Amino acid sequence: MSMTSPKAGFFITFEGLDGCGKTTQMKLLAQRLRAAGRAVLESYEPGGTRIGAQVRRILLDAANHELCATAELLLYFACRAQNVEEAIRPALRRGDVVLSDRFTDSTLVYQGVGRGLGKQVVLTLDQIACKGLVPDLTLLLDIDLETSLARARARNDAAGQSGAPAETRMDDQDLAFHRKVQRAYAELAAEHPERIVVIDARAAIEEIAERIWQTVARRLEIFHV
Ligand code: TMP
Numbered sequence: 001m002s003m004t005s006p007k008a009g010f011f012i013t014f015e016g017l018d019g020c021g022k023t024t025q026m027k028l029l030a031q032r033l034r035a036a037g038r039a040v041l042e043s044y045e046p047g048g049t050r051i052g053a054q055v056r057r058i059l060l061d062a063a064n065h066e067l068c069a070t071a072e073l074l075l076y077f078a079c080r081a082q083n084v085e086e087a088i089r090p091a092l093r094r095g096d097v098v099l100s101d102r103f104t105d106s107t108l109v110y111q112g113v114g115r116g117l118g119k120q121v122v123l124t125l126d127q128i129a130c131k132g133l134v135p136d137l138t139l140l141l142d143i144d145l146e147t148s149l150a151r152a153r154a155r156n157d158a159a160g161q162s163g164a165p166a167e168t169r170m171d172d173q174d175l176a177f178h179r180k181v182q183r184a185y186a187e188l189a190a191e192h193p194e195r196i197v198v199i200d201a202r203a204a205i206e207e208i209a210e211r212i213w214q215t216v217a218r219r220l221e222i223f224h225v
Contacts, residue, residue, distance in 0.1 A: 009092035010220060013103040016141035017182060018171055019151025020201045026099050028209045029216060033097055036222050041091040044101035046076055048083035055079040060167035069115040076107050081129035105138060105188055113184035114177050137219055139212055140189050141201035145182055
């Protein structure tokens with residue numbers, strides 16, 4: 001993590017298509033890190049703070065179909081700026097391990113590439129919102145598009161039956177959009193091999209969790225847990 005002392009915390013982000021299993025895996029990693037004696041902050045985007053949760057509602061509400069691409073981009077970064085300032089940086093300063101379900105890589109692939117706004121504008125806004133904060137490690141959970149969309153649909157159907165508001169504005173994009181996002185993730189991983197580790201997310205949950213643990217424990221120098 002740049003801009004903090006070497007003794008400070010460690011910042012790990014989870015990325016991947018909707019339904020890739022990152023939320024489940026993040027929870028399992030948090031449990032294991034706590035069992036190893038580490039303090040952990042679990043965060044997610046869009047969201048992560050009280051204000052971020054309000055912005056999330058605007059971003060994901062399926063009724064907001066007129067939200068334009070630039071407003072969408074700025075709202076994701078408004079949410080992130082609040083999260084970095086209020087929650088993530090203080091936790092890293094305390095020495096915590098911070099886990100985030102999505103971060104700027106999501107904006108690069110969904111808005112920069114998927115929406116066609118360009119990666120450069122995303123990186124410029126990232127400088128303003130995150131002021132140089134870059135994850136120490138990014139776990140990219142890789143699954144095929146068909147599985148991703150089927151899982152996202154099943155989750156949305158279940159949420160719909162519970163009467164919760166539909167958080168499907170992004171999931172509702174067409175197949176070509178999600179295909180672009182998937183390709184952009186693969187390119188991003190190839191550009192940053194030292195930071196982004198690709199995890200095959202088609203394996204069993206326990207197997208994926210073990211692979212993630214091995215990667216994280218090595219980086220954090222946690223042994224024999
Ligand atoms: P999730 O909570 O299921 O991960 O859903 C969040 C949705 O928002 C997902 O479809 C990806 C999208 N998203 C972006 O388009 N840009 C971003 O910067 C972030 C954080 C999420």
